[in-house]
Amino acid sequence: MRKYLNWLPPRIASKLFGFLSATPQMRKKIDRRYDGILAALQDRLKPYRDSHTKHSSIPETGRGRQEILDEMRQIVAAETSAWKKGFVSGAVYSGDDEHISFLNEVYAIQSQSNPLHPDVWPSSTKYEAEIVAMTAEMLGARTASESTGADKEICGVVTSGGTESILLAVKAYRDRARAVRGVKKPEIIVPSTAHAAFDKAAQYLNVKIIHVPVGDDFAADVEATAKAVTASTIAIAGSAPSFPHGAIDPIARLSELAARRKVGFHTDACLGGFVLPWAKKLGYDVPPFDFELPGVTSISADTHKYGYAPKGTSVLLYKDSDLRHYQYFKAADWPGGLYYSPTLAGSRPGALSAACWAAMVAIGKTGYMQATQKIMQTASAIKNEIKKMSDLFLLGEPLWVIAFGSKTLDIYRVMDCMTTKGWSLNALHKPPCLHLCVTLRHTQPGVAERFVRDLNEAIEHVKANPQAEGGMAPIYGMAATLPVRTVVEDLLDRYIDMLYRV
Numbered sequence: 001m002r003k004y005l006n007w008l009p010p011r012i013a014s015k016l017f018g019f020l021s022a023t024p025q026m027r028k029k030i031d032r033r034y035d036g037i038l039a040a041l042q043d044r045l046k047p048y049r050d051s052h053t054k055h056s057s058i059p060e061t062g063r064g065r066q067e068i069l070d071e072m073r074q075i076v077a078a079e080t081s082a083w084k085k086g087f088v089s090g091a092v093y094s095g096d097d098e099h100i101s102f103l104n105e106v107y108a109i110q111s112q113s114n115p116l117h118p119d120v121w122p123s124s125t126k127y128e129a130e131i132v133a134m135t136a137e138m139l140g141a142r143t144a145s146e147s148t149g150a151d152k153e154i155c156g157v158v159t160s161g162g163t164e165s166i167l168l169a170v171k172a173y174r175d176r177a178r179a180v181r182g183v184k185k186p187e188i189i190v191p192s193t194a195h196a197a198f199d200k201a202a203q204y205l206n207v208k209i210i211h212v213p214v215g216d217d218f219a220a221d222v223e224a225t226a227k228a229v230t231a232s233t234i235a236i237a238g239s240a241p242s243f244p245h246g247a248i249d250p251i252a253r254l255s256e257l258a259a260r261r262k263v264g265f266h267t268d269a270c271l272g273g274f275v276l277p278w279a280k281k282l283g284y285d286v287p288p289f290d291f292e293l294p295g296v297t298s299i300s301a302d303t304h305k306y307g308y309a310p311k312g313t314s315v316l317l318y319k320d321s322d323l324r325h326y327q328y329f330k331a332a333d334w335p336g337g338l339y340y341s342p343t344l345a346g347s348r349p350g351a352l353s354a355a356c357w358a359a360m361v362a363i364g365k366t367g368y369m370q371a372t373q374k375i376m377q378t379a380s381a382i383k384n385e386i387k388k389m390s391d392l393f394l395l396g397e398p399l400w401v402i403a404f405g406s407k408t409l410d411i412y413r414v415m416d417c418m419t420t421k422g423w424s425l426n427a428l429h430k431p432p433c434l435h436l437c438v439t440l441r442h443t444q445p446g447v448a449e450r451f452v453r454d455l456n457e458a459i460e461h462v463k464a465n466p467q468a469e470g471g472m473a474p475i476y477g478m479a480a481t482l483p484v485r486t487v488v489e490d491l492l493d494r495y496i497d498m499l500y501r502v
């Protein structure tokens with residue numbers, strides 16, 4: 001059945017598949033197929049199942065600390081080599097040994113801290129307030145208050161990552177629109193390339209999400225966005241740049257539209273917030289995307305990406321604190337006391353905020369500038385080489401998130417071949433393509449050359465072996481595809497179940 005469904009447009013195929021799979025007989029058949037797909041993935045994702053101690057219950061008596069450390073060191077050594085040598089797209093943004101040791105030291109100093117107890121750890125509040133202030137200044141805070149004469153300051157919060165920043169921004173817009181404009185059925189408008197975190201936010205917060213198809217340059221279509229605005233619109237969002245293709249949406253025009261229609265505008269600079277300001281200073285063609293634009297009312301910028309902080313922090317900035325208030329949670333009647341929580345979690349790892357602060361002040365503006373220069377130069381070299389490959393084409397004109405596809409080859413087979421050479425690239429779809437998100441790991445001597453050489457070889461291999469079939473549905477965050485085009489969400493449910501199985 002899959003074979004025939006694969007010829008239909010995905011949305012129709014998915015609907016038809018859902019309908020047909022309701023019969024017990026068909027369900028059994030599908031489950032058997034899923035078992036096969038998941039078993040193949042399991043071998044790749046569960047390599048320690050037979051080679052290491054397994055705990056499905058707490059050990060009766062505790063194991064020796066040294067033994068535990070030895071085992072964990074052995075495991076991590078096997079996992080480190082690929083990203084350390086620059087084989088992995090994105091994922092680890094600095095990876096420098098001295099930087100990591102420094103962050104680990106900071107973490108150790110602060111490992112018990114929790115911003116939920118600001119009297120016990122006032123250091124956590126200091127670090128978070130300063131992370132927000134430094135990020136705001138980097139993203140145009142001063143320019144905004146000067147140009148608008150506003151006495152309200154740009155403010156923000158530290159969150160656990162890009163997804164939480166986006167989720168909280170959507171919550172703030174939803175609750176403000178409800179309180180101020182009486183919007184009962186809130187809607188948010190995003191380009192189709194916006195990160196899936198917006199869909200997650202919409203689903204969690206019961207907000208309707210409207211995806212506007214992007215143009216040929218993979219950037220948001222302003223005219224189409226304007227047509228999607230209704231009385232229920234709470235905000236419009238754009239990416240700087242987008243995760244899939246590294247395209248920077250026309251934030252100036254989108255935010256102008258938002259201001260004209262009196263709705264919020266969120267710039268998702270999770271990926272670019274700590275790159276674009278420096279790239280602009282270096283003379284790269286960076287369009288305005290931050291608070292320099294009067295219509296931009298919030299920005300997410302991930303410290304745990306190009307801020308070079310350890311995983312677990314992001315900054316969400318608001319143009320003024322009125323909007324930020326709609327993000328807070330407060331409970332004045334709780335027997336536990338006057339409870340408040342600015343972000344999603346209650347207790348939070350203060351050590352991560354401390355390490356983020358330490359990363360920012362240790363790197364400094366000069367350090368960020370130098371890092372950005374290396375990334376831009378490496379990305380330019382790679383882009384120029386890809387442009388010479390007649391079987392490949394670049395998607396849009398990206399700065400450093402380089403997406404490429406092929407009109408002549410199965411691009412997922414090219415990826416599979418790169419995987420056998422040790423690479424871990426991101427597979428994307430709609431349209432099928434791959435991307436390499438260039439980080440400091442790729443700026444090491446020889447890495448860009450190795451990428452280009454391996455890519456050329458992969459292309460030649462696929463051309464020489466045209467008969468094999470590649471996968472069809474790329475899995476986010478993995479250099480892997482599923483051998484089916486019509487993926488209904490229950491397969492993803494089972495995939496996640498598999499990950500949690502001991």
Ligand SMILES: Cc1ncc(COP(=O)(O)O)c(C=O)c1O
Pocket residue numbers: 161162163164195197239241242243268269270271302314
């Ligand atoms: C543009 C963009 N927005 C949001 C996110 C989500 O960030 P996180 O994975 O930290 O939640 C990402 C992650 O890659 C991203 O690239």
